[in-house]
Amino acid sequence: MMFLRHNNTTTRLVFLLLSGILLLFIVAPLLGLFFSTSLPDLFETIKDTDVQGSIGLTLGVSALFTLLAGFFALPLAYIMARKEFRGKAFIQGLIDIPIVLPHSAAGIAVLGFISRDSALGRLADIMGLNLVGSPFAIGVAMAFVSVPFLINAARDGFQAVPERLEQAARSLGASPFRVFRQVSLPLAKPSVITGLVLMFARGMSEFGAVVIVAYHPMTTPVLIFDRFNSFGLDYARPVAVLFIIICILVFMALRLLGRKKSNL
Amino acid sequence: MLSCTDLEYKAGSFHLEDFSLELKQGDYCALLGPSGSGKTVILELIAGLRTLKKGSIFIDGKDCTLLPPQRRPVGILFQDYALFPHMSVYKNIAWPLEIRKIKKNEIKETVISFASDLNIERFLDRMPGSLSGGEKQRVALARTLVVHPKVLLLDEPLSALDAPLRDQSALLLKKVSQTGITILHVTHDQAEVSSLANRQVTIGS
Numbered sequence: 001m002m003f004l005r006h007n008n009t010t011t012r013l014v015f016l017l018l019s020g021i022l023l024l025f026i027v028a029p030l031l032g033l034f035f036s037t038s039l040p041d042l043f044e045t046i047k048d049t050d051v052q053g054s055i056g057l058t059l060g061v062s063a064l065f066t067l068l069a070g071f072f073a074l075p076l077a078y079i080m081a082r083k084e085f086r087g088k089a090f091i092q093g094l095i096d097i098p099i100v101l102p103h104s105a106a107g108i109a110v111l112g113f114i115s116r117d118s119a120l121g122r123l124a125d126i127m128g129l130n131l132v133g134s135p136f137a138i139g140v141a142m143a144f145v146s147v148p149f150l151i152n153a154a155r156d157g158f159q160a161v162p163e164r165l166e167q168a169a170r171s172l173g174a175s176p177f178r179v180f181r182q183v184s185l186p187l188a189k190p191s192v193i194t195g196l197v198l199m200f201a202r203g204m205s206e207f208g209a210v211v212i213v214a215y216h217p218m219t220t221p222v223l224i225f226d227r228f229n230s231f232g233l234d235y236a237r238p239v240a241v242l243f244i245i246i247c248i249l250v251f252m253a254l255r256l257l258g259r260k261k262s263n264l
Numbered sequence: 265m266l267s268c269t270d271l272e273y274k275a276g277s278f279h280l281e282d283f284s285l286e287l288k289q290g291d292y293c294a295l296l297g298p299s300g301s302g303k304t305v306i307l308e309l310i311a312g313l314r315t316l317k318k319g320s321i322f323i324d325g326k327d328c329t330l331l332p333p334q335r336r337p338v339g340i341l342f343q344d345y346a347l348f349p350h351m352s353v354y355k356n357i358a359w360p361l362e363i364r365k366i367k368k369n370e371i372k373e374t375v376i377s378f379a380s381d382l383n384i385e386r387f388l389d390r391m392p393g394s395l396s397g398g399e400k401q402r403v404a405l406a407r408t409l410v411v412h413p414k415v416l417l418l419d420e421p422l423s424a425l426d427a428p429l430r431d432q433s434a435l436l437l438k439k440v441s442q443t444g445i446t447i448l449h450v451t452h453d454q455a456e457v458s459s460l461a462n463r464q465v466t467i468g469s
Contacts, residue, residue: 164342164346167308167311167333168346170332170334171313172411174334175334178363182359187349187350
């Protein structure tokens with residue numbers, strides 16, 4: 001008995017120690033970043049119109065393309081949750097490809113898709129638009145690398161909805177679309193909201209793919225890199241701190257909103 | 265009223281073939297058979313929730329074989345009741361009427377009338393998760409009956425209930441059957457339907 005208790009305590013201590021080291025590994029660089037930034041520098045950065053513009057662009061484009069992607073991703077997630085078909089594993093692999101690709105390579109792929117040599121690029125050219133270096137290019141790059149998070153979270157959510165409820169709804173007179181809208185989607189809502197938040201987060205923090213399709217206009221991750229590259233660490237640090245604070249505030253707000261909505 | 269002819273269905277190792285059934289209006293038919301014999305599958309075929317390989321289903325003289333579930337005049341009461349957990353009891357019962365674009369005040373009248381008949385009036389504002397098995401069953405029954413289906417399919421409606429509740433529920437089903445609706449009641453327990461059914465069909469495993 002004594003041995004067991006002793007063993008139990010040792011295990012707990014070792015686990016606590018290992019967990020603590022890992023948490024420190026996450027928190028220490030962030031704390032270091034915060035402590036080495038002075039408040040006057042931070043306030044100066046807040047007033048910087050380039051920084052304001054880039055934060056607005058980053059949040060706006062990521063939010064817009066997350067919502068746009070949702071329109072296509074939710075039906076796909078539903079099909080992946082509900083239907084069995086030949087090639088399903090292949091389609092799932094396809095969905096996950098952007099997660100495993102190096103993001104600079106993803107950027108090159110997206111660039112090929114929107115450049116003037118592509119069908120889409122030529123079409124835009126006829127209308128007098130150049131997609132490369134546009135907010136559209138930024139949005140496509142963000143969506144490309146982040147949409148698997150939405151699809152997979154929503155798929156898990158739909159899978160957790162008992163199929164019986166959908167069958168009951170059909171036999172009560174509902175069309176498949178009404179069943180989706182009024183039964184499946186509301187019940188999968190917490191997972192769908194998590195997916196949207198994850199996609200939005202992943203999209204706004206994207207650097208590798210975005211920098212290849214659009215150095216200008218600058219998203220905040222590109223701006224941070226640009227200031228670091230051109231002027232050094234001290235100049236990049238306040239922008240990084242400000243962007244981290246805004247990210248944390250946005251996610252806290254979204255989480256709270258999601259929790260409130262799913263409690264209704 | 266309900267005419268199933270030579271139904272055939274196959275899924276994996278399960279194979280149902282040559283199943284036929286003829287019910288007249290007002291019949292209360294017990295469909296008996298051991299677990300895994302395909303009783304529930306037959307209900308789901310009649311409700312249109314599974315696709316037949318062969319055979320035909322006519323309800324009230326109308327060929328329903330290829331109709332989607334939402335266009336069949338059939339109500340089904342599932343063994344686990346399948347109440348929508350995100351809707352109140354009122355909303356659960358009102359939902360099939362809302363789909364049919366019935367006016368709000370008519371919906372309210374109908375829901376209250378059915379709730380009063382089934383003695384669930386006091387639960388209307390509650391969420392299904394807070395109800396007992398017997399209460400859930402009455403809500404599910406109200407939700408199914410509110411649109412006046414011609415055929416009512418019952419999947420083991422009494423097996424999940426305790427003994428006293430089972431008698432109450434059987435009495436309720438008897439009352440429902442006296443309204444002239446055609447009922448097909450799936451069960452593995454012959455004693456359960458002895459006082460209810462005027463017909464019996466047994467399928468093997």
